[in-house]
Amino acid sequence: MAFRIITDSASDLPQWIIDQYGLTVIPTPVVIDGVDHFDRKDIFPDTFYDILRSGTDVKTYHINASMFYNAFEPFAQAGDELLYICFSTGIAGTFGAATMAKNDLLEKYPDFKLTIVDSKCASMGFGLAVYKLLRMQENGAPRELLLEAAPFFCSHMEHSVTVETLQYLLKGGRISRTSATVGGLLGIKPIIAVDERGALVSIEKVRGRKASIDRIIERTGEVGQGLDRQVIALVHGDCLAEAEAIRETLLKKYHCRDVIISEVGCAIGAHTGPGILGIVCQTALDERFEKYLA
Secondary structure: EEEEEEHHHHOOOOOHHHHOOOOOOOOOOOEEOEEEEEEOOOOOHHHHHHHHOOOOOOEEEEOHHHHHHHHHHOOOOOOOOEEEEEOOOOOOOOOOHHHHHHHHHHHHOOOOOEEEOOOOOOHHHHHHHHHHHHHHHHHHOOHHHHHHHHHHHHOOEEEEEEOOOOOOHHOOOOOOOOHHHHHHOOOOEEEEOOOOOOOEEEEEEEEEEHHHHHHHHHHHHHHOOHHHOOEEEEEOOOOHHHHHHHHHHHHHHHHOOEEEEEEEHHHHHHHOOOEEEEEEEEEOOHHHHHHHOO
C-alpha cells in the first residue's frame, strides 16, 4: 500500500512538478461555448487566454462527486492511501463533492483511507503546499508528519494578487458595475487576498498597473516569514515577461531560495482574465517540516 498525495488543476502547478513526482491532478471542468472541456487535459493556458480575449462565452463549474469517484476509485482498488489537497470551499464546492465521493467509495471499499484537506487557498496557494508535501515525502518524511504538514502549510499561506482588467471580476459578480466602470476610468487596481474562509477579497486599491505590481511585491515582504528560507510562488495570466521581471525583483529583494513561476489555468483565469499576477508565500515556518525541505 502506497501513501499518495494528489490535488486538482485549480492548484496551477507547473508541468515540471507534475512530471517530476508523477502527481495525479484531477482536472477542473470549463465550459466554452456550451461545450465541456477539462483544465490542462484538453484546454491549456496558452490557448485559453486567447479564447477569453475573443469574447467567447466561458463558464466553470467545480469537479462533481461522480468525477471524484472515478478519480479516487483506482487508488481504492490498489489499496493505496490518499491525501487530497483541494481547491478552497470559499470559492468552489470541491470539498463537499469530494467528501460525497469518499463516502460512496467507503461503501464499496471500507478499508480505503482518504484524507481531504480543504486548502482554503487558490492557485499556487495550495499548489505550493502540495509541492512542499511532495518534497517532504521524497526526503523521507513519515506519513503522520505529512498529514500534520498539509493543514499547516495551507493555513499559513498568504496570497497577494492583482488583475489587469476589472471586467472578469464584474462578470463573475465579485465587484459591482459601478466599481468596474469607475475603476476602469481611473485605472484603479484592487489588491486581492484570500481570507480565513478561503474567499477572494479586495483588501486595498491602488492606481495603475505598476503601482499594483509594486504593492504585491511589498506586501509579500510584510506578510512572509523567513523569506530567505522559502521557496515561494508567482503566478500569471499570459504575462510571462512581467512575471519574470517580478521574479528577479523578489530574489534580489528578499533572497528567496527560489521563486516558482506558473501560469493561472482555466479554473481561476476564467474569473480574473488575462494579466492576473499573484505572489504566494508562507506566513509561518515549522522546523519539524523545514528539515525535510532543506
